[in-house]
Amino acid sequence: MNKKNLICFLLLILIVGVYYSYQKDDDVSNSPSNANQSEMPIYQSDDMVTNIYDLSGNLVYKIESGKVKHFDTNNNTDFDLPNVTLYAQDHAATWNIKAKRATLTNDKLIYLYQDVTLTNLMPDSQLQQVITDNAEVDLTTQIVTSKDPVKIRGIGFFSTGVGLVGNLREKTANILENVKTFYNSEAQ
Structure with a gap:
C-alpha cells in the first residue's frame, strides 16, 4: 500500500x-439512564376502573382514577384522584373513599394523600364520614389509620382530634388524641 x-x-x-x-x-x-428507568412506570393509563373480586366472584372493592401508574421495581400502583368503593359480602357498597393521590402496595395497603374523605354508604349507620389529610387503609381487613388531624361526622355528633384507628367493616373510628366531641351539633 x-x-x-x-x-x-x-x-x-x-x-x-x-x-x-x-x-x-x-x-x-x-x-433514559438505568437510574431513571427504575423510576419509570411499566404501564400507565388515564380514566381507569379496576374491579377486584374474591375467589367466589364477589366484588370486594373498585378503584376509579383519573391517572394510574404501575411500577415494577416496588410493585406499587399510584393513583391520581382515586375513588375507592368497598363492598360487603352481600354485594352492597359500604364505603366510598376519595383523595387527591394514593399508592396501592402489593400487600393491599392503600396509602391516601391530601384531602382524604371516607363516606359511609349505609344510611342507617351512626358513623357517616371521616375526613383527614392522609390515611392508610388495609383493603383486606378494612382497618383505617391516620396520624393527622381527623374530623368524624355521625348521626347527632361531630368529633375532632389527632390520629385515627378504625374498622370500616364494623363502622368504628377512634380518635387517638385531643378529642373534642359535639353532640346534636350541626357544627362543621
Whole structure:
C-alpha cells in the first residue's frame, strides 16, 4: 500500500469511528439512564376502573382514577384522584373513599394523600364520614389509620382530634388524641 492509500484508509476509519461515537452518544442522551428507568412506570393509563373480586366472584372493592401508574421495581400502583368503593359480602357498597393521590402496595395497603374523605354508604349507620389529610387503609381487613388531624361526622355528633384507628367493616373510628366531641351539633 502506498502512503496516499494508507492515509485515506486511516482517514476512513477515523470518520467511521467518529460517526459511531456520535451515534452512541445520541442513543445514550435519547434513552433514559438505568437510574431513571427504575423510576419509570411499566404501564400507565388515564380514566381507569379496576374491579377486584374474591375467589367466589364477589366484588370486594373498585378503584376509579383519573391517572394510574404501575411500577415494577416496588410493585406499587399510584393513583391520581382515586375513588375507592368497598363492598360487603352481600354485594352492597359500604364505603366510598376519595383523595387527591394514593399508592396501592402489593400487600393491599392503600396509602391516601391530601384531602382524604371516607363516606359511609349505609344510611342507617351512626358513623357517616371521616375526613383527614392522609390515611392508610388495609383493603383486606378494612382497618383505617391516620396520624393527622381527623374530623368524624355521625348521626347527632361531630368529633375532632389527632390520629385515627378504625374498622370500616364494623363502622368504628377512634380518635387517638385531643378529642373534642359535639353532640346534636350541626357544627362543621
